[in-house]
Amino acid sequence: MNFFKRAWLNLTAKKGRSVLLVLVTSAIMLFVLAGLLIRNAADTATTNAKNSVGATVTLSANREAAFKKMRSSTSTSKSSKPKLTTSPVKLSDATKIAKLSNVASYNATVSTSANATGFSAISTSSSTDTGMKGMGGSTSSGSGDIAITGVTTTSSVSTFESSSSKITKGRGITASDEGTNNVVIESELAKEDSLSVGDTIKLKGTTGDKKTYTMKIVGVYKASSSASTQQGPGSTDVSNSVYTSYTFANTVKGSKYKNTADSVTFEISDPAKVSAVKTSGNKLISTSKYSLTTDDSSYQTVKSSMDNVKSFADKIVWLVAIAGTIILALIVILMIRERRYEIGVLLSLGESRWKIVAQFFMEMVMVLIVSVVLAGFGGKFVGNKLGDQLVSQQTTTATTSTTSTSQGQPGGTGGGGAPSGNTGGSKPSGNMPSGRGQGQIGSTSTNATAKTDLDINVTVMDLVELGGFGLAIMFLSIMLASGGILRLQPKKVLID
Amino acid sequence: MLKVNDLGYWYDRQENSLFEHVNLEFKSGNSYAIVGQSGSGKTTFLSLLAGLDKPRAGQIEMNGEPINKIGLTNYRKSKVAIVFQSYNLLTYMSPLDNLMTAMAITKSEHRGDKEFAIKMLRQLGLTDDQMKKNVQRLSGGQQQRVAIARTMVCDAKLVVADEPTGNLDEENTKYVIEQFQKIAHEQKKCVIIVTHEPDVAAACDHSYRLEKHQFVEET
Structure with a gap:
């Protein structure tokens, strides 16, 4: 387990590089967390809509x-x-x-x-x-x-x-x-x-x-x-x-x-x-x-809106995760090139290659732990901003779509010809006097809008999930970059 | 202890070999100097003895066992300690951490024994303050002492050094040579030093000159 100590010594000795790594990783984690939070909040909103919109x-x-x-x-x-x-x-x-x-x-x-x-x-x-x-x-x-x-x-x-x-x-x-x-x-x-x-x-x-x-x-x-x-x-x-x-x-x-x-x-x-x-x-x-x-149009509107938000959040998570893996892999590759001499010394001492890879991985895990904590603080803010923007776009789309549907069908939403004039809105409880056809156009989307505010909160489970994503990103980055370590010949580094 | 049988090495073509059909034997408790002109192949020869590279022909045996059978990583871990001209210390660590790390990697019988590492560093003239500083803050001579101390805390019976005094002044050179002699004679290890300095070669028990692709013992 000597590589744990080496990882720690390296991070603490090279503070500037470690801070930069933490900042880059935090930025990646922040967006992954925002995506996860929006996705989870959209899930919750859909469940809540199921219960409340009915x-x-x-x-x-x-x-x-x-x-x-x-x-x-x-x-x-x-x-x-x-x-x-x-x-x-x-x-x-x-x-x-x-x-x-x-x-x-x-x-x-x-x-x-x-x-x-x-x-x-x-x-x-x-x-x-x-x-x-x-x-x-x-x-x-x-x-x-x-x-x-x-x-x-x-x-x-x-x-x-x-x-x-x-x-x-x-x-x-x-x-x-x-x-x-x-x-x-x-x-x-x-x-x-x-x-x-x-x-x-x-x-x-x-x-x-x-x-x-x-x-x-x-x-x-x-x-x-x-x-x-x-x-x-x-x-x-x-x-x-x-x-x-x-x-x-x-x-x-x-x-x-x-x-x-x-x-x-x-x-x-x-x-x-x-x-x-x-x-x-x-x-x-x-x-x-x-x-x-x-x-169940209100529910369907909310569900559809939240499904879109969730789908977009999923895309954010995966895009950031893939981009993050690439960025971190490039950083690690550069880091490994910079540390060829150190790797050569370790190899000359008889250290196994997988333990050297493990040391790099441990360093990144330590960086990840700090980054997850930092992302935890900023994730709610970014998630809220991003979530509000997404919901606003989705609600606008849903409202436009509902309104145009209603306008396209005379009496389609509580309009004339509907039995008892009560098919409009999400609660067609005959909310207009007979024969008056108070259209209530858009009332469905009004309901949906009211129910689709995302409640974005960072929970321990979110951080655990983020940590899982982070670990996967770090692992892939290290694996992509470790080819350099596995091919490195100590003689070439230390003597040639 | 270490036997070189019919050893040969070349980079591109065998006709341009650095050396061929080399047969040598190195014994415990002795120090050996390998001398020769620049580019003659003495460092390459040392890298083969250190298990940093594989020979193109022949084999190296450690106590009768071919080192390729031991495995080069295992061989480097447990059988050989290397000192380089440029010290090759882990630059983000203190001298003490360098020694502790080497002890841990090589699975030295003293691994984890901080007092032993401190004792070795003190023995090589480092103060308590110096042994806790980052190695890069030490002078070249002090860094080379740390590198030598590293070979002393490991259990390896073979110590190979590539131009260990190349970057040192006269005083430090003398000190380093003394230490290698102590390692050979007191710790009963086999010390092989590649050098171009006649004083260093003269201080060793045996000296081989690499000339015309062959090693010739100097008397």
Whole structure:
């Protein structure tokens, strides 16, 4: 083990060269570590996305079947006007699906509208009431100036989940609001009519018995500025959208809608099980009336984005490792040429060649240990900078791609024609009033963006992994350079 | 102890051999000088005796065993100690570390014995301060003493030296010659010195001149 001591003596005697070696090796290790950290963080982000972004399965009326039925009835009786009839979802069916494994929770959504009584709805000049009425599947809903979205809980609504809508005062709608007339109104409406939490407002139904309901304001929410620019058919301003319990929305629509919903969205705990839940769910419902649609786009967006980051990080690791091996091998070759005399002396003393190679390797390992520690300090900083840049690029790509897809397909993201208007976003829980088609374009990528921040931390395992890479790099470098040692003849060095 | 049988060496062609059909015997407890003109091949001859190169013809036997059978690395490790004109010390070490390293590599019976190494260095006139300094900070004479001390701490019975006094002044030359004589006569080792200095050759027990490709003993 004399070569250990020789390695140590050499490094300590030639401090300048040792410092340079440490600096070069640290730079290589720093980039390898940054790559490893980004790769690991991307892995973690994907796992976290799997847990937090999740995926959904939506139970709604089978519009395709309804259209087929409508067309077949049209062909048989040409005199009558074609009529599209869809069935509201029975909550009893939803309960059955909710009991399936991997279903974390569910959110029933009922959309309707009513007229403001005793207070003023926000009126907009661009508001029109033409075309695509009934979009969203609420064929029975009328066209009041206040859009009612009945939900099980507002926290499961995609706009609230993505923070594009926020409760600013009071609270949101929860399961405990079932059977109550509690309402959450938009902040602009509250401001316009000087309404606050605890106040009551009156809404008059536009369908059914057209009864007037007294509502208690339990919360005020702030819709995003972009949401207020919606130009959905038949829409009023987004400030006229209120959230209630789905039971109240059903009451407004009429008694025949009791214990039904326009759609029910099930949150799946493991996005990988979405297809399995859909298959199991289809066995529990009448597929001629209802359909189950899946949406794991948020997860897929995050996954795809993180896969790209991971792939790039892998490339960084391998490129730096290969470049590092070449650079270090060249340095070691130069070092060996410079130390031919020393090698000759050792050979003349009878030292074996492999022990001389081992001495050089030990020197590099000692340099590596210091470099790994230095890289450990700087790795987080470089990893964060590099990771932020990568995520930013990937998110931009993902957003662009999602947006262009949505724009390319009219109503593709929560747009017109979608059953219950609820296929948009990652949580299609009917977050827009019926027929209003609040597109929520890009909401998927918004969710993805929020979930893809890389949490880069240097752990002991990262340093161990880096050490492993470093050892491999050092070993390869020494092996590439040791040809000179193995061929060296002591006579040529010491005598010739 | 060391027997040279029909030894021959040439670089490119046999017709241009440095020496051929050399038969010599070197005994323990004796010192030998190899003299000759520059370029005559005496250093090459020494490198063959030291196991630094292989002969083109013939063989060298150490106590009856051909050195190529012992293996040149093993031979250098355990049978021979070499002193060079340019000292050939490990420059990043102190004299003491040089000796400790040589003892470890050659697996000397004294390996790890720091006191023994210090004793040898003191014996060769190095102070405690000098033996802890980097060897490059020592004078040429002091470095050559370290090189000689290195041969003394190893167990090798054969010591070969190539122009060991080439870089030394008169006083140091005299001192080094004395030390080689002590190694031969007191430690009963075989010392072979290649030199071009008549005083060094005269101090040795035997002297061979390499002339016209043959070794001729001088009386």
